[in-house]
Amino acid sequence: MTLGGWTLVAALLIVTVVTTLWCVWTATRLDRLHLRCAVAAAMLEEQALRRAVAAQELSHDPDLDLASAVLVGDAAHGVLHGPDGDFWQAQSDLTAALHAVDPPPGAGPTREVLDAARRLAVARRIHDDLVTSTRDLRSRRRVRWFRLAGHAAAPQTVGFDDRMPPYDVGRR
Amino acid sequence: MRVGLVCPYSLDVPGGVQNHVRDLAAELARRGYEVGVLAPGESAIVQPTYVELVGKAVPVPYNGSVARLAFGPRVAARTGRWLAEGGFDVVHLHEPLIPSVSLLALWAAEQPVVATFHVAGPRSRAMTSVSALLRPSVDKIAARIAVSEEARTTSVRHVGKEPVVIPNGLSCRVFANGAPFDLDTGAGPTPVLSFLGRLDEPRKGLGVLAAAIPTLLAAEPRLRVLVAGRGNPRVLESLAPDVRRAVHVLGQVPDQDRARLFASSNVFVAPHTGGESFGMVVVEAMASGTPVVASDLPAFSAVLGRGAFGRMFTAGDPAGCAATVLDVLRDPVAARDMAQRAMTAVRRYDWSHVTDEITAVYDAVLPSTGWPHR
Numbered sequence: 001m002t003l004g005g006w007t008l009v010a011a012l013l014i015v016t017v018v019t020t021l022w023c024v025w026t027a028t029r030l031d032r033l034h035l036r037c038a039v040a041a042a043m044l045e046e047q048a049l050r051r052a053v054a055a056q057e058l059s060h061d062p063d064l065d066l067a068s069a070v071l072v073g074d075a076a077h078g079v080l081h082g083p084d085g086d087f088w089q090a091q092s093d094l095t096a097a098l099h100a101v102d103p104p105p106g107a108g109p110t111r112e113v114l115d116a117a118r119r120l121a122v123a124r125r126i127h128d129d130l131v132t133s134t135r136d137l138r139s140r141r142r143v144r145w146f147r148l149a150g151h152a153a154a155p156q157t158v159g160f161d162d163r164m165p166p167y168d169v170g171r172r
Numbered sequence: 173m174r175v176g177l178v179c180p181y182s183l184d185v186p187g188g189v190q191n192h193v194r195d196l197a198a199e200l201a202r203r204g205y206e207v208g209v210l211a212p213g214e215s216a217i218v219q220p221t222y223v224e225l226v227g228k229a230v231p232v233p234y235n236g237s238v239a240r241l242a243f244g245p246r247v248a249a250r251t252g253r254w255l256a257e258g259g260f261d262v263v264h265l266h267e268p269l270i271p272s273v274s275l276l277a278l279w280a281a282e283q284p285v286v287a288t289f290h291v292a293g294p295r296s297r298a299m300t301s302v303s304a305l306l307r308p309s310v311d312k313i314a315a316r317i318a319v320s321e322e323a324r325t326t327s328v329r330h331v332g333k334e335p336v337v338i339p340n341g342l343s344c345r346v347f348a349n350g351a352p353f354d355l356d357t358g359a360g361p362t363p364v365l366s367f368l369g370r371l372d373e374p375r376k377g378l379g380v381l382a383a384a385i386p387t388l389l390a391a392e393p394r395l396r397v398l399v400a401g402r403g404n405p406r407v408l409e410s411l412a413p414d415v416r417r418a419v420h421v422l423g424q425v426p427d428q429d430r431a432r433l434f435a436s437s438n439v440f441v442a443p444h445t446g447g448e449s450f451g452m453v454v455v456e457a458m459a460s461g462t463p464v465v466a467s468d469l470p471a472f473s474a475v476l477g478r479g480a481f482g483r484m485f486t487a488g489d490p491a492g493c494a495a496t497v498l499d500v501l502r503d504p505v506a507a508r509d510m511a512q513r514a515m516t517a518v519r520r521y522d523w524s525h526v527t528d529e530i531t532a533v534y535d536a537v538l539p540s541t542g543w544p545h546r
Contacts, residue, residue, distance in 0.1 A: 059305065066279040066309060067243030067271035071232055073302035074271075093233040100232040102244045 180272035212242035350431025377443030383490035434460035
């Protein structure tokens with residue numbers, strides 16, 4: 001074989017090795033991202049349930065008028081016991097119900113609802129950021145060519161209204 | 173006797189419960205009762221002096237749909253003040269479990285409470301989850317009224333207590349004397365069919381009627397269809413242009429024009445597919461003397477005397493709807509007899525009768541008759 005032939009073989013070998021290394025590295029990264037997405041989703045769900053429990057507590061606050069209590073209690077129940085398919089819609093409904101009512105300022109349950117709503121908003125931000133970067137990586141051409149994502153299902157961002165209720169909780 | 177009526181829905185928008193409260197209040201006032209009405213609303217529409225508005229109702233998701241309700245500390249305080257200053261002997265709440273002024277009035281009431289249940293529906297999840305919150309207030313209700321057997325079943329399921337069934341009221345005289353619309357129908361007699369209800373709410377059944385229209389036109393080429401109600405008539409867009417030409421969309425007609433709509437029709441069709449607890453629109457058509465063709469919902473079947481006062485077809489079946497309408501159009505003598513029987517039958521829904529029954533309930537809960545109350 002001529003010198004030129006050897007150079008070509010060497011170049012091909014280098015390209016193959018580099019590509020293989022890149023593939024392994026990217027596949028590992030994708031695998032880790034999918035795992036982190038799953039963990040973030042579980043945490044998001046936990047925070048959503050915690051907010052619903054806090055809302056249910058608020059609905060039992062004796063200082064809240066009964067109509068507001070029923071609205072919030074019903075929406076919280078929708079999150080905790082509603083049909084599975086409607087979980088995120090139930091979150092938006094709870095957000096709307098929490099916005100509509102005007103609980104007494106400084107009450108313990110009011111503060112807990114606010115804290116839970118803040119943690120839920122953070123959990124959602126973390127989850128959706130992770131999902132977005134995972135989906136970005138999955139959609140790259142080389143990742144799709146080499147099927148580096150394997151059989152893992154594409155993670156989904158969650159769409160729901162996570163505004164903080166505008167409550168006055170007084171001074172801490 | 174001083175009676176306080178509470179309506180949970182805004183008087184700014186039309187609705188069955190609002191109309192019921194308004195008409196009942198007027199009839200009670202006419203009979204010499206001292207009446208007060210509390211309801212959400214802003215004073216854009218002039219109300220009788222006995223009406224007190226608590227302010228704008230806000231839309232909130234409740235029990236699977238978005239309802240316009242009034243609640244919160246200000247509304248609660250205002251409701252309490254209205255009850256305290258009104259000096260009512262009896263407080264009559266409508267839809268007491270909807271989280272709005274009715275529920276707030278129930279919460280604060282120290283007078284004997286009469287409650288009317290208007291809605292029929294599946295078990296509300298609110299009633300299971302927040303029943304602990306509601307229980308003390310629900311126990312204050314001295315007498316329950318349901319507007320129909322359907323609403324009665326709902327009340328028994330939610331509250332576990334047996335209500336008195338008193339139908340919705342209407343003024344038969346108003347409906348019997350509607351002047352027909354001036355329709356440009358060309359030469360010769362034209363059969364007219366009418367529909368009244370939300371145009372974009374599937375359970376009101378405009379889609380069923382729309383699917384029946386081609387068959388109807390094939391048999392009765394001169395047929396005209398009047399479609400009245402709020403909303404976007406999107407289901408009519410699928411009709412072929414020559415079929416669509418037979419349909420006149422009137423949009424929302426004011427309450428006083430409902431009688432005119434019925435008077436203009438040879439047949440009134442109520443193709444609803446569900447969710448009706450009383451069938452007010454059918455009763456109104458009956459009172460006008462217009463032959464009625466309705467789907468076989470339990471509420472409609474009840475007011476139509478199981479078919480004696482109007483013809484019925486399987487709910488949601490356009491072919492059945494078309495066949496039944498054609499039957500009625502082809503035998504005008506039988507249709508007129510049926511409509512006459514219907515006009516007699518609906519007299520029991522006239523406010524003169526219904527108010528007697530309601531005031532009998534008021535009398536039954538007065539402390540003087542020994543009713544134990546707080």
